[in-house]
Amino acid sequence: MDSIDISDAHRQRPAGSFRALIDDRPDDGVFRLHRDVYTDPALFDLEMRHIFERSWSFLGFTSQVSQPHDFFTTHIGRVPVLVSCGEDGSVGAFLNICRHKGAELCAVRQGKSKSHVCPYHGWIYDSSGRNIHIKDQDQGAYHPSFDQVDHGLVPLAAIGSYKGLIFGSLNADVPPLEDFLGDMRFFIDLAMEQGENGMEPIPGRTQYTYRGNWKFQLDNGLDSYHLTSTHLSFMRALDRRRVGEGNPHGNQTDFFKDSHCDTASFGFDHGHTVFTMDNTEPHRRPFWPYIDKLRDRVGDAKADWMSIKMFNSLVFPNMQLAHNTALILRVFRPIAVDLTEMTSYCLGAIGEPPGERGMRLRAFEDFYNAAGLATPDDSVVYERCQQGMATGAIGWLQGFSRGLGALETGQNDVTRPMGINPVESSMGTLQSGQEVVYHPPYREWARLMEAGEAAAPAYP
Ligand code: FES
Ligand SMILES: [Fe+2]
CATH class of the missing domain: 3.90.380.10 (Naphthalene 1,2-dioxygenase Alpha Subunit; Chain A, domain 1)
Structure with missing residues (x-):
């Protein structure tokens, strides 16, 4: 009997050799996966960056944001996302992250609200993602350049819907949603x-x-x-x-x-x-x-x-x-x-x-x-x-x-x-x-x- 190798020598593989983890040889009738695909924390980190944060992800349903100020929160990989219907009825999807110091903004899974107040220093965003209040701004001695900066929530790079399902992406360089599906x-x-x-x-x-x-x-x-x-x-x-x-x-x-x-x-x-x-x-x-x-x-x-x-x-x-x-x-x-x-x-x-x-x-x-x-x-x-x-x-x-x-x-x-x-x-x-x-x-x-x-x- 051969010894069982539980070394982690496989982790020495060169970066980018992902196909080495998938033994895909159709002509030989072989398709195998290496267990690292499920267990390697370094691969998990790369999956978040290269798969979830670069392609289309399902966000939710159009029925959840059909009326002004309806919203829901979700994630694309690790990144928190807020989907909200503005006053004018248009649906936007944003990073659910405050522009001030990066706190996750809305902790509620679904609801209806004209605005979202950051729990940390109280900056407020409307249902279209615009910043509408910076607490004590007039006392803040901000330099005039501060007003030149957009303080609104960061919109996703792509958003689309198909038959009542909303998808979004952090990456602008994705195929049209219908082509992707x-x-x-x-x-x-x-x-x-x-x-x-x-x-x-x-x-x-x-x-x-x-x-x-x-x-x-x-x-x-x-x-x-x-x-x-x-x-x-x-x-x-x-x-x-x-x-x-x-x-x-x-x-x-x-x-x-x-x-x-x-x-x-x-x-x-x-x-x-x-x-x-x-x-x-x-x-x-x-x-x-x-x-x-x-x-x-x-x-x-x-x-x-x-x-x-x-x-x-x-x-x-x-x-x-x-x-x-x-x-x-x-x-x-x-x-x-x-x-x-x-x-x-x-x-x-x-x-x-x-x-x-x-x-x-x-x-x-x-x-x-x-x-x-x-x-x-x-x-x-x-x-x-x-x-x-x-x-x-x-x-x-x-x-x-x-x-x-x-x-x-x-x-x-x-x-x-x-x-x-x-x-x-x-x-x-x-x-x-x-x-x-x-x-x-x-x-x-x-x-x-x-x-x-x-x-x-x-x-x-
Ligand atoms: S982190 Fe949101 S107001 Fe400071
Ligand atoms: Fe099952």
Whole structure:
């Protein structure tokens, strides 16, 4: 037997050699990741600078800032961000950082306010980000040059929205938002076009942290392979509901009725990726009573996919939309290499009747709540992965290979009618548990890390 090498000699690698951490050899049927990608604090720091602080990030929903003075706060990587609707109805996004001495300005997650007062020395900003008060300015003996300086909040370098979702960037040099999203827009439409008047996060959210790297959620949000092991207790609850036991109304979809159902994974440019599977119970979708109206509004292809398919998706780097047991949007915020904050929203149609909304909420609570039947199991396995990898006793990970033998490039018979053109796809059954779905995000990870090393810092 060979000795196990737990030295950190790998840390001597030259700067910028990020592809050395991803063993990507399609011709040999090999795709492996080195565990450093999840455990190295120096890489975490570079991820914040080169990925989060240089590309588009999901910020929130247009419905959260639809009226003057509505606001919410969030983060792009480590950087606090304030999104606010001004008096004139225009939405702006700013660094949530006071210009005086850099205190984080607004500590409230969401609300409505004409102004934001810094807790330190009392500078005040209006809902358009303008500085409207410098405390005791007339007593301050400022030099006249002080008045030549803009004291307002620093606006983000880019802001855009698509179908009710707001994105922002600290970097002006990002592709147009629609180009960045590319064909992922088909799947965003499946979620955000369900409501005649658009979609909104149902008030409230599930928020928690886990002691693991942010990319465990990136992976697991697309991981169909773990369902029958990690979520065995949930599967057993579904078995019991099938025979009328337990709470048969807890979940709107019998998630695992058919382990042989068709599945597919699609990878897109910019690291976005989707996993889909059949939904055997379309009549339990909240919009099913209005399916004909929906069909007229969005067309047959989208209405069919909304009804008879489930999907999990990633908008790289840290937003996930899933339409399976419930329709949810998740964001995961990296706090440290081994600490991540999760926020999950249950989405509902704006103005929908209480019955539909109740149906959505019961399904969301059942699976996705912090104390639901699935989320705690996931958090535990992320922490166990972090603990196992942090020992340094294992190097290359083998969890990226399922589906490599079935990989197709470009369009196929499934994607053609949808009008989408993935970079690569893999078809199978639920039991095939495709792991090729992770390849596009990690290729993008390496691309952005290398590009970031070569570029100037993105800080405004
Ligand atoms: S840091 Fe905000 S007023 Fe001083
Ligand atoms: Fe899970």
